Amino acid sequence: MKKILFFLLFIPSILYSGDIKIYEINGVEIWSGERVIDGIVVVKEGAKLIIKGGTKVYFKPFDTDGDEIGDGELYVEGEIYVYGEKDQPVIFTALADRVEPKMWKYVMVNHSRYAHIEYAIFEGAFSGLQVHFSKAKVRNSIFRNNIDGFRFSTANIDVCNCEMRENKYGIRYEERDSTGIIRYCNITGNEVGIFPVTKAEGKVIFSYNNVVQNEYNIRMGEDQKKDLDFSNNYYGFTNERGIRKTFYDRGRDKNLSTVKIRSFLKKKVTLGEDKCQ
Amino acid sequence: MKKLLFFLFFFLISESYGKEGKNLSGRVLLDNSPVGKGEVIAREIDKNEIFKTETDENGYYNITLKEGVYSVEAQKRIGNILYIGFSGKNPILLKEDTYAGIKLLPPSKMTRKKLSDSKTEIVLKILYNGKPVSSARAYLYLKEKDMKGMPFFYSEPTDKSGIIKIRNIIEGSYYIVVRKKKDHKPLGPISEGDLIGFFSQNPLNIKDGYRYTIEINMFQKIQDEITSPLDIQNVKKITGIALSESGEPVSGVYAFLYTKKEMGHERPISISRKTGDDGKFELLAPFTGKFYLGVRQFYGGTPVQGELYGLYDKTHDHHINVFDNITGIIIRVKKILR
Numbered sequence: 001m002k003k004i005l006f007f008l009l010f011i012p013s014i015l016y017s018g019d020i021k022i023y024e025i026n027g028v029e030i031w032s033g034e035r036v037i038d039g040i041v042v043v044k045e046g047a048k049l050i051i052k053g054g055t056k057v058y059f060k061p062f063d064t065d066g067d068e069i070g071d072g073e074l075y076v077e078g079e080i081y082v083y084g085e086k087d088q089p090v091i092f093t094a095l096a097d098r099v100e101p102k103m104w105k106y107v108m109v110n111h112s113r114y115a116h117i118e119y120a121i122f123e124g125a126f127s128g129l130q131v132h133f134s135k136a137k138v139r140n141s142i143f144r145n146n147i148d149g150f151r152f153s154t155a156n157i158d159v160c161n162c163e164m165r166e167n168k169y170g171i172r173y174e175e176r177d178s179t180g181i182i183r184y185c186n187i188t189g190n191e192v193g194i195f196p197v198t199k200a201e202g203k204v205i206f207s208y209n210n211v212v213q214n215e216y217n218i219r220m221g222e223d224q225k226k227d228l229d230f231s232n233n234y235y236g237f238t239n240e241r242g243i244r245k246t247f248y249d250r251g252r253d254k255n256l257s258t259v260k261i262r263s264f265l266k267k268k269v270t271l272g273e274d275k276c277q
Numbered sequence: 278m279k280k281l282l283f284f285l286f287f288f289l290i291s292e293s294y295g296k297e298g299k300n301l302s303g304r305v306l307l308d309n310s311p312v313g314k315g316e317v318i319a320r321e322i323d324k325n326e327i328f329k330t331e332t333d334e335n336g337y338y339n340i341t342l343k344e345g346v347y348s349v350e351a352q353k354r355i356g357n358i359l360y361i362g363f364s365g366k367n368p369i370l371l372k373e374d375t376y377a378g379i380k381l382l383p384p385s386k387m388t389r390k391k392l393s394d395s396k397t398e399i400v401l402k403i404l405y406n407g408k409p410v411s412s413a414r415a416y417l418y419l420k421e422k423d424m425k426g427m428p429f430f431y432s433e434p435t436d437k438s439g440i441i442k443i444r445n446i447i448e449g450s451y452y453i454v455v456r457k458k459k460d461h462k463p464l465g466p467i468s469e470g471d472l473i474g475f476f477s478q479n480p481l482n483i484k485d486g487y488r489y490t491i492e493i494n495m496f497q498k499i500q501d502e503i504t505s506p507l508d509i510q511n512v513k514k515i516t517g518i519a520l521s522e523s524g525e526p527v528s529g530v531y532a533f534l535y536t537k538k539e540m541g542h543e544r545p546i547s548i549s550r551k552t553g554d555d556g557k558f559e560l561l562a563p564f565t566g567k568f569y570l571g572v573r574q575f576y577g578g579t580p581v582q583g584e585l586y587g588l589y590d591k592t593h594d595h596h597i598n599v600f601d602n603i604t605g606i607i608i609r610v611k612k613i614l615r
Contacts, residue, residue, distance in 0.1 A: 022593045042593040133613050156614055176579040
């Protein structure tokens, strides 16, 4: 027995959607200790979920629709506050001895008034964290061993001092009228570091990040029509020619748009929570 | 045994006799003048078979076809302009010799203009005999074969100058049909005397950031539809109301029905008309099953910041099972990211 698990989901209503259990949170709920999610937890509009530092949220791997993606998810249309601490992070992971990508689906923040994520670790998911039509602040968090580390569209985001590593896509986004900034992050060891899929106009700024040692540091999506500026990041090279080799854009495929870098950092960025003030 | 063979022989002879060709004839005119060397095309409906013939110098044509249901059209290129016309009897059930006259119409004129933002707009001007047609509607279809069925979208009626504007259609290909029905109902069979027109370059490929201004000429149906254009039996109606967070009816929003959970990034299967002051909406589900229901302010594209938006909230993922007509749906809307 790997761990002693506390199964204290005092969630008011349990429903079923097909074979999947749906747990609805309608009021204010606080999580601590260890939680096992064996279905979908929905934080309904108007409700609030607070997760205390040190909480471990385990998603039981199950796949009812046979799409080879775990069906466990935390779906937030209300508000979510993840209050991890430096030495007591909140962990979202799979209930398995060996955690691999796609064992669970995602933490999805959709049409939410606000999401606050601090010192959290997301691993073993299809997408660690997805934010859509919502405002979210993400700090000091790690996204590792997922398909998408962090994914968003049509959102107001403020992401700082995070680490996206060993995912297929470190950050994958369809900007679609999003605004915000991603700064002081380590985006490293992914197949693709940053992946603007489509509809990006440069309203989300990436600056002062270390985007290094990804198979491609930036890959432009086939439907991304506009060139995008990713200046002021560190790409592991001190010359533009070297940096450009780490991009998959018009330089490699004339059907793609171009990654622009008016200026770039020649030294690795020092990270830290103090940078996010 | 001999009797049986005799019967079979007689039966086969009778069958082949009954299926011998029928004459389809008519005259093709342009501005009441005969069109010589015009091409007449008869498409056998649902069989993908096409038969062609040419008009004589007086505009007359004659073609022998097997019994069946046909759509008949004609075309003639004069200079750089390709004139196209459709029989007002379409679709024609050819069981006996039939006369079908065709009036050629100028092709649909279209201009495309870049907009300063990434929105889209279709401006349609509808004409009949060169004059604007009011109270006509435009119908958008995703597939050609659906053009007599449930439309993806239908517009408000045209104004007195024959114009209707359709805004923020999602990028993609659309088949455009315009109709003016005497009964003023947006859906239902086309009857004798109704006006109908097609965008002659169907389908229209819409790209974000452009305004398409299109002129479509209509012709008059001179015979009722043989078959109903809409399989009304399977269509289910969903009615409800859009309310603000404070419970007031919300005007100027559309209700949408999607087949996939990821609403907003795909094309809906059905769209209501804009709500009025009472906030009420009516959606038509083209078939029974599970749908995802929402309300939004703008038609087309991904919802944007500040847009009024709401989702059906009686299920965790906003789905609704539609097996019969549904009434009394309430959807609360709020502004995205505000």
